[in-house]
Every structure is written in C-alpha cells, then in structure tokens.
Amino acid sequence: MGGISLQSVERSVAQTPLIGQILARLADAERIVIRAIKAHLAEIDPPDDEPPDVATDESPATPTDVLRELLDRSMYSRPDDSRNALYLSLLSDLLPDEARILAALSDGSTYPVIDIAEPLLGTSTVLVLTNASTVGRAAGVSLPHHTPLYVSRLVLAGLAVIGPEGGSAMYDDYEMLLTDAAVNTAIAKARRGIRSARVIRRTVRISELGQELWEAAK
Structure with missing residues (x-):
C-alpha cells in the first residue's frame, strides 16, 4: 500500500x-x-533606543519646592548652622583673586580707591571707571587689571566697604594709582572738550561681615 x-x-x-x-x-x-x-x-520592556512615554517619578524641582525646603530647614536650623551656611555661600561665590584681596584687607588696612567720571553736568554723574585700587597689586592678584571688578564684587557681597578719601598719608598712593593704565584710559574717555574728567578719591577696607568670615575661615 x-x-x-x-x-x-x-x-x-x-x-x-x-x-x-x-x-x-x-x-x-x-x-x-x-x-x-x-x-x-x-x-x-521597551527598546533602549525608544524611551518610554510614561514620565519618571523624579520630576525637576520647581522654585516653589526649593523655597519650601529652605523655609522648612530654617525652622530647625540653629544659629551656628545658619552662620555656617552663610559663610559657605559667601566663600563659594569668591574668586581666587578676590580671596587674596580679602586677605590683604583682613588686617584692617585701608587702600586708596579712585572713580573716574565725566565732567559734572547738572546733578547727573556718569561714571566711566569705578573702584580702581592699588589693593589688587598689593594682594598679588593674578589679574591686576580686573581689580576694579574684584573690589566691586566684594563690596556687593558685603565683605568690603567703600569709605571717604584717605588723609594726607595716602597722597603718594593716590598719585601712584593715577599712573595706572586703566585709570589713564578712563580719564581720556571721560574728558569732554576742554573739561577734564572728574577724579573721585575714596578708600576701601574690610567690612564687619568680611572680618567675621575671615576669622571663621582662616
């Protein structure tokens, strides 16, 4: 078959x-x-090259979340904790050259500061250069031509303060500062015809907060 x-x-x-x-x-x-x-x-189990459409549980923090966390922390922070948080925040914002300037100011020394402004017109003042100072070179900063910026940032952070013109003992210091290239450039820029630029003499020193920070961190 x-x-x-x-x-x-x-x-x-x-x-x-x-x-x-x-x-x-x-x-x-x-x-x-x-x-x-x-x-x-x-x-x-989606392929690696195709991420799932479902959002992950960890979403980015919002400003509201950050503020709420700060407020919650403030309820349980001791004075020492708050002080350390302040000091750490201030130090984290400092540039290395600014730390050198703070060190130069920490012994209570006062340094000359010069602002350059256009000739006075009415009640307005147009500043061409602010916070030029010899403190940068005295502190041995790496970028002395940025000293005006460093001093401005220290003042803004509350670590240094600008005071009135220094006495006769600072005469030579002001004269030396007037030979600085940045100051001379600003004087030439601020000049208006026959009217010379205004040279405003002041001083810079460490603030009370700056002194506290230095003593706590040194």
Whole structure:
C-alpha cells in the first residue's frame, strides 16, 4: 500500500474550499496573536533606543519646592548652622583673586580707591571707571587689571566697604594709582572738550561681615 505524498494532500486541500478557508483563518488568527504578544512585550520592556512615554517619578524641582525646603530647614536650623551656611555661600561665590584681596584687607588696612567720571553736568554723574585700587597689586592678584571688578564684587557681597578719601598719608598712593593704565584710559574717555574728567578719591577696607568670615575661615 503506497504512502500518501505531501503533494496529494495539498491537492486535496485545494480541492476542498471549506478546509482551505479554515486553515487560512487559523493562519490569520495566529498572526494576530503574535502581533499582540510582541506589542505587549514592547510595552513591558521597551527598546533602549525608544524611551518610554510614561514620565519618571523624579520630576525637576520647581522654585516653589526649593523655597519650601529652605523655609522648612530654617525652622530647625540653629544659629551656628545658619552662620555656617552663610559663610559657605559667601566663600563659594569668591574668586581666587578676590580671596587674596580679602586677605590683604583682613588686617584692617585701608587702600586708596579712585572713580573716574565725566565732567559734572547738572546733578547727573556718569561714571566711566569705578573702584580702581592699588589693593589688587598689593594682594598679588593674578589679574591686576580686573581689580576694579574684584573690589566691586566684594563690596556687593558685603565683605568690603567703600569709605571717604584717605588723609594726607595716602597722597603718594593716590598719585601712584593715577599712573595706572586703566585709570589713564578712563580719564581720556571721560574728558569732554576742554573739561577734564572728574577724579573721585575714596578708600576701601574690610567690612564687619568680611572680618567675621575671615576669622571663621582662616
């Protein structure tokens, strides 16, 4: 008795429309199930190059969150904790050259400061240069031409204060400062025709807060 060949079975199926339709529907159903399984697996473990659409639990902090945290911390902070937080914040904002200037001022020394302004017109004053000082070179800063900026930042941070013109003992210091290249450039820029630039003499010294910070950190 001869065996039944595959070709004969295929011919029989093809000649039986009902069986062919059933097999076709089963194949379609199988493909649908496979697609559904793949989609489900992709949702559970998405590919690395396709980040999930669902947002992570850790969202960026908002200004409200930061303020609330600061207020909560302030309720339980001791004076020493608050003082240390202030000192650390001030120190973190200092540039290395500014730290050298603070060190130069820490012994209570006073240094000359010069502002250069345009000739006075009415009640207005237009400053061309502010807080030029010899304290930068005295402190040995790396960028002495940026001393006006360093002094301004220290004053703004409350670590140094600007005072009135120094006495006769500072005469030579002011004269030396007037030979500075940045000061001479500002004088030339501020000049208006025959009217010379205004030279405003003042002084800089360490503030009470600056002294506290120095004593706490040295």
